Amino acid sequence: MLPLNAESWKLVTLLAATLASAAAIWGTVGTERAPLRVQWGRYVDALNRRLRRLHQPRNGAVIGIGQILAAFFLVGTAFVLRMPVLLLGLPLAFGAPYVVLELRLKERVVKLDHQADGFCLALANALKATPSIGAAFETTTGLMSGPVQEEMSLANKETKLGLPIHEAIRSASARAGSIKLATVLAAVLIGRQIGGNLTRVLETTAATLRELERLEGVVRQKTADGRMQLWGLSLIPPMIIYAIHSLDPTFFVPLHATFTGKMCLLGAVVMYILGVAAARKVLMVDV
Secondary structure: OOOOOHHHHHHHHHHHHHHHHHHHHHHOOOOOOOHHHHHHHHHHHHHHHHHHHOOOOOOHHHHHHHHHHHHHHHHHHHHHOOOHHHHHHHHHHHHHHHHHHHHHHHHHHHHHHHHHHHHHHHHHHHHHHOOOHHHHHHHHHHHOOOHHHHHHHHHHHHHHOOOOHHHHHHHHHHHHOOHHHHHHHHHHHHHHHHOOOHHHHHHHHHHHHHHHHHHHHHHHHHOHHHHHHHHHHHHHHHHHHHHHHHHOOOOOHHHHHOHHHHHHHHHHHHHHHHHHHHHHHHHOOOO
């Protein structure tokens, strides 16, 4: 075994201190009703709910412990190596997993919205071959792929375990978080309860969803130029300020050296933020 140099010993000591600190905090959180334990439980539950919606193993506690260890490691490294800049990584260590899960959920909902009309039409065709909604769901699930296939497979498994089909459909609708898929499942539930030609209802629903998808595409195309202008208006002022400051560092001194300048600067920042928010509000067109 090769001898460790001074820097290696520092890193080994830092890792040991990180693990010891994390273990000490974990052991002193108190009873189950202690505030720290309650907040920890809520955070882990929030992570597990998002992991469940993504059909991933519920390892919220593992993710949380990893965040704590990463935060201790950053603090210890910044202290030992005297690099305070590493502390800028703390927000990333604490917020990155939650943000990543939220982005993945939004991406999944978009995919579910795109697949909703195809699933609806496939379900309508399956109902032409069999009058059983459960059998039609199982047949349609085998023809689909992606998020819709995952959600419907889970619903089929729940029905096989004894859950009533309407409860399984409601659970899938709430779990998916897609308005368009929820519309399809609501049409199935309503048609099942009140009777009528469910196949025709689903075909009409699929056509409506396709038309809605087309209109959303038109809106995105018409507002694309406006979004590019919004990005330009948002980025140009900071770029101009940076360029002027690079050419003449004393140019903006009156703005932060005098009371009048500070008031003008505050007003300009407020107006800039309100302008960007108003432009973004105008471009948020909903079909």
